Amino acid sequence: MHRKKLLIVGGGNLCLQILQVLAPRNQFEFHVASRDLEKATRMCNLIRLAALQQNVAIQIHSHEMDLRESCINRNAEMLLKIRPDIIINCASLQSWRVITQLPAERFAALDQAQLGPWLPMHLAPAYALMRAVKQACPKSLVVNAAFPDAVNPILYKVGMAPDVGIGNIANLVPATRSAIAHLTDCLPTQVCAKLIGHHYFSHSAPRHGLPPQQLDASFNLTYWIDGEERTDGHTAEAIFGSVAREFSRLGGVDGQYLTAMSAVTVLENLYADHEVRVHAPGPHGLPGGYPVKVGMGKVLLDLPYGVTREEAIKVNEAGQRLDGISLIRADGTAVFGEAQMQVMQRELNFAMAEMRVCDSAAWAEELGSKYRAYADASHHTNSHHAGVAAHDAGYRAFAC
Structure with missing residues (x-):
């Protein structure tokens, strides 16, 4: 039986959940690419062994892929070796779920910014991937799971759109x-x-x-x-x-x-x-x-x-x-909503009126740095308040 080659890029939780469903059905030759090769290999072994619990022997392979600007040619070489029929991109520099781990009050404040201002965290790796795809396997069908509502139309403007998204x-x-x-x-x-x-x-x-x-x-x-x-x-x-x-x-x-x-x-x-x-x-x-x-x-x-x-x-x-993106220009530049970006300015001290596709990685690096500082300060403050509350009242639960 000829099986299509499915490459999943990004070895996180969504990759795992997709494999948990698909692997026992044994309809694909599976490939998983991640910047953490050891973790991807262990995930592939988990999926292989779990499928064998149902007496299903699957083909699954792990690969190292780093979606940074400097690695595009190396990623293209790897894609040429695999020659996937379908690629699904599950890679993101920061999952949408991350801010839900903040203390409840901080999460509620930051969540008012909506998803639009977080665009660089999803666009940057997708842009790097699509450049490797166009170079190595332009006929592969590409499915994007990283904020496809905005990432796909932006990449379309620069001739690199995935074929479709999922979710949402x-x-x-x-x-x-x-x-x-x-x-x-x-x-x-x-x-x-x-x-x-x-x-x-x-x-x-x-x-x-x-x-x-x-x-x-x-x-x-x-x-x-x-x-x-x-x-x-x-x-x-x-x-x-x-x-x-x-x-x-x-x-x-x-x-x-x-x-x-x-x-x-x-x-x-x-x-x-x-x-x-x-x-x-x-x-x-x-x-x-x-x-x-x-x-x-x-x-x-x-x-x-x-x-x-x-x-x-x-x-x-x-x-x-x-959602915080007021306009996508003809060249793929995203223009952000003032109200949503004001939330980012107030909470993270991060401001970005607009963003060109080629600048997404730099903006993602700055946004990631600002968020990590914010999260560290939030959890430190929350831990201090929890200690005071425990001393004064014996117990207090904080929802995160």
Whole structure:
């Protein structure tokens, strides 16, 4: 049996969760690339041995890859040796989850900046990877997991867009189908939904439902029950209110299981011999998230009837502004929202009005340094306060 070669770049938790699902199915020849070769090798051995628990013998290989500017040619040489059919980028200089480990008060303050200002942490490694890909294996299909709603359209402007992303809008669709089924008194499998929206919306709706603040323009939902369109059957407030209440779920590291399943759905079907309907961010370098069809080595938009490509882009650009990126210029320069960047200035003493693609690594280095100092100071202050509280009151719990 000929298996496609799947290269996962970035040996973190998302890589592990994807492999935990895919490996026992044994549909790929697996390759894992990470800057920490020893850790990647141990992960590959874990996955190999776990698959053998189910009497499945898989092919899995580890490689060293450093996504810095100085390593692009070396990475290209490695890609030439592997010749992957599919590459999924899970690499980031700082995961979105990191700030959730701050003391609760500091996290709440910094979280107001949204994800947009953290763009350099996701763009810099993706830009380095795509330059190696274009040099060594331009026909490989590339799937990006690192803030694809913004990274993919920026890289598109410089001719280096991944083919599609995973997660984000895709993660909201199962809960949306479940909420519609709950309100209609039917099974979720009877509900088909097409949802258009940026990361901002897919992050906000599961936590807060549909607050009145500017969100109506930042999503588009069409749905069917047993093949009959019923989009006007329930209000968006009722649907996303149910998402936040009845279908509230674990987040953080545990919540990445949902993202991993989104990745699996895309990866398993990219070379299917028929088209499979899924949701994904950043298809063909478009901003935000869309319903798409994957299969036969292609990714196609799958918009609902009556919604044009331009209208869908406009919806996602509205969400993009709420996420802290006011504009992506024709040359790929990202212009950041003033309100969101003011939060970064206040909390981290970090200011970045706009960013060219070629400057992303330098901005990422500065942002990472400022955040580490902030986190160290926050945890030191929190530890001191915890000690005082324990002395005065015997016990106090701090949520992080």
